[in-house]
Amino acid sequence: MIKRIFFLFILVGTCGCMHRELHEVGLVTNKAMVVSAHPLASAVGAEIMKQGGNAADAAVAVQFALAVVYPDAGNIGGGGFLVLRQQDGSTAALDYREKAPAAARPDMYLNEEGEVIEGLSEKGHMAAGVPGTVDGMIKLHARYGSLPWAMLVQPAIDLAANGFPLTQKEARKLNDYRLDFIRYSSIRPEFILKDNWEEGDTLRLGELAQVLERIRDQGRAGFYAGTTADLIAAEMKRGGGLITKEDLAAYEAIWREPISGKYENYNVISMPPPSSGGIALLQLLHITQNYPVAEWGLHTAPSAHLKIEAERRVYADRAKHLGDPDYYDVPVRGLLDTAYIRRSMADFSPGKASDSDKIAPGVPVPPESPNTTHYSIVDPAGNAVSVTTTLNSSYGAKTFVAGAQFLLNNEMDDFSIKPGYPNSYGLIGGEANAIAPGKRMLSSMTPTILEKDGKLFMVVGSMGGSTIITTVYQIILNVTAHGLPMQGAVNAGRFHHQWKPDWVLSEWGALGMKTSLSLWWKGHKIVPKPEGGIGRAAGILVLPNGKLEGGADPRGDDAAAGF
Template sequence: MNLRNTIVYISLLLIGTTGAVLAQPSITSYKNGVAVCAYPDASKAGVEVLKKGGNAVDAAVAVQFALAVTHPQAGNIGGGGFMVYRSGKGEINTLDFREMAPAKATEKMYQDANGNIIPDLSLYTHKASGVPGSVDGLYEAHKKYGKLKWADLVQPAVDLALRGFTITKRLASDLNRAADEFTKLNPGKSYLIKQGGWQQGDILVQADLGRTLEQIRDRGRAGFYEGKTADLIIAEMQKGAGLFTRNDLKNYHSVWRKPITSNYKQYRVITMPPPSSGGIALVQLLHSVEKYPLRRWGFNADSTVRLIVEAERRVYADRSKYLGDPDFYKVPVDSLINPRYIDARMKNFSWDAATPSTAIQPGSFIGYESDQTTHYSIVDKDGNAVSITTTLNDTFGSHIFVAGAGFLLNNEMDDFSSKPGVPNMYGLIGGKANSIQPGKRMLSSMTPTIVEKNGKLFMVVGTPGGSTIITSVFQTILNVLEFNQTMQQAVSSKRFHHQWFPDDVQSEDGAFTEATKAKLQEKGYKLSRRGAIGRVDAILATPHGYEGGADPRGDDTTVGY
């Protein structure tokens, strides 16, 4: 059953004394399983797998490949991502299928002879792409935890590509906006372009992508990293002076990593370790605010906002120095999430005035010598849960298609620190820990997370959004744990963001009352408006079943049974 087709929307709902949420649906819960993701057809594909006896990982395979067809802005086979897994019996694991720098990559590859960054070289060229990890990641996840046949899980995506699917108003608009870039960067190709423009209700058929998915269906990992598809990828790389080779494809492998875990009051948080910065940052943020009476202050009240902003300011400063690929750089995980260290970082927070970001530097340790993604959350009837975030980096990645294969290349190389101290496309500053090296995985803000309560599954959550991912997941969790919001309310609530630099509090329109704005500005906080922050897709385990929260900022949809 499709929640968006059955729920009745009610008028705008105020939460607490300040701030608002987007239009709210009535609460629907599901006993047997639920999938929440960025496009209706992909959610449906996941739940159909659950109905056939598949588990959460089986459904994730179906959703991932369906999103590669229906959500080309970020759904992909040409990108990468992270998975947080929790079995119904409490086993936890995380899978890193982040993209990697090619063997020919160099630390200064995006700088000119004078050390200046060359505009757009790390964004909209063949050199912008890291070696993709999505196909390998889903294949490895299925090999370890899946139940149903691989081919049966990829087939729904094949059908969506070859038979076509009905596009939404939002997808039509996004495709039309990207048409000029597609044309400029893809001479001789016509993928995702329609003469006269796309309209809501049009049928989008992607024959070349469908044939590529058939290769993956029939040959598994080898259907992408070897054979015909690999030949097409390398031909595209050579045509555009790209860097990765057949050996780069052959040598790519995803990595199982130990989850980051921590407690927040009676809850246990299970989240992603480096090369995601999200898990460490989330734990730091939660501990930074844990001892304060957020519930009494209220949702988006001025005291709540000030505390959260000051915590975010310090956490993003740490991110800039200490976080990177742990296979190349010794990330001080234990030090960064040590409660005493986090408490010490907050000691210079004053209620008298905002702390200027110029006064905040990354912390130090004794003995210590670093916007476009998509997320989906799935839970099955046995309580197995996955939280998966994948990405192409920018919307539509590099905007460059692999000729003959029909899919987009990522521009993840921009997530490296192209030059220490120079912001990337999201304004994030990095250093040596996230410098470019061959075979290295670029730092990410992706924060797929699972929360337990009293040893049982409680929440599955994550979001796209570039540098805002961490703060969106953080605020969504607080909305449920501290402000007693339903899952849908927590996902829909208006959000704000701070990331150290630039030194301003970015907020969605309507996130703060006029009185709250005045109080914040009086204390020296710089406020700026921005468009939608994140697109959270989450699931809450309740006594009545699983409650999905699909972000109304996009085409995101909850489907369950």
């Protein structure tokens, strides 16, 4: 009885009023659009396209701009995934995910008793994987770019050298993480340690500008060799990290074949492993299309219950079957087999929540023989790019590279550091995602593009760690099943289930009292997410008249820009 009263108390706390307008229409432009986590970065991308650049050019410029103005996730010390669709319908996926250093080993975060050393994979030098962002942008430009490389990097240099005003949210976060920056950087990073940052304060990053100048002038060698590589290696040596100059020199981003599949009359194009996002998203959409979700309505009890139960089963599969395909035989075709997906819902009950302890990962049919930031871009020709890039946690390892003023990632925490042990997002992993030298860690990043009737329809993605997949899933349904405009679809309250832990994480007021009570009586445990919300999405919708509508997330400083 006490437990039921406790969860009822929690439930009531999640039912406050949501003030985001569901039918709000975002910025509408005629030709081109950028939606990113920061207004200055969006403006940079739009300006590049005004100067004749295409979506790939704009993506490079936005990536480097975010590394300056959005340091908690924008980066050159991290990595990411990119999905691209050209105007002619051709597609590609770029994997510039970080890799484990050559000295990494499966038990590197365990003590002599085989127990996890708390925090070692999350903060400080040992948490960092070999960065992939710079090589990723170089490979994107080499294949699809049209403007000169230097022209795309220069806006970020200008922002770093001249300084930029902090938003209220960014000022608060710099204050909140001040002690971490001191503790986990080998040399005190004075440039970021003002006693109290306030909205409108100017942040100048002269040493980061010099790093970007080397990247502008020397390309790949400006980061993976020479002065910058020396600075990274020296930081690793002082802090006891593993990344060496040899690791940096050996890093290569990889072009991969996108994951694609049908959902009703849409074609969904998303990221393949080592992202779990594309497979999980398609599994969720395949499940959903077998039920009358549009008829049930947005955030009604039947609709929310179905989505939660689908998420529960898909995340169980994620824990067992997904990892770096260069190291593990991921059963992609089996996981996307429609009969297998239907079987996963065989025990679904419309009137009762499942018990995650009784939901086990399935056994997919063997394959036949032979948080986090996101930005979306559409250019005047109709080329589209969907990019999710990250340091993992906010500000990554909290470790600044001395003399370079950029942060290192803490992506090593995305490996399964011990079978069955949850990472910082609560995600469970197994042998498929075990640590190995040179291996890419599993990710939830889900950059996605939708086509309708063979034409570009939507570009979408999100930040948010383990909640990325469910955020993208719900936004797609908000538009396609529930008829919301792009901005309204991004505004709408979100909820999330990931198999373990066995609860529904819900934004304040996302589900409403009636639906929340109904879910509670079915047996769902609902836990509120009061701070920051779930995910931070960036979407672009192609309207019937050919114009573009941007959806910039009100949960952050996100902004749309275009013309």
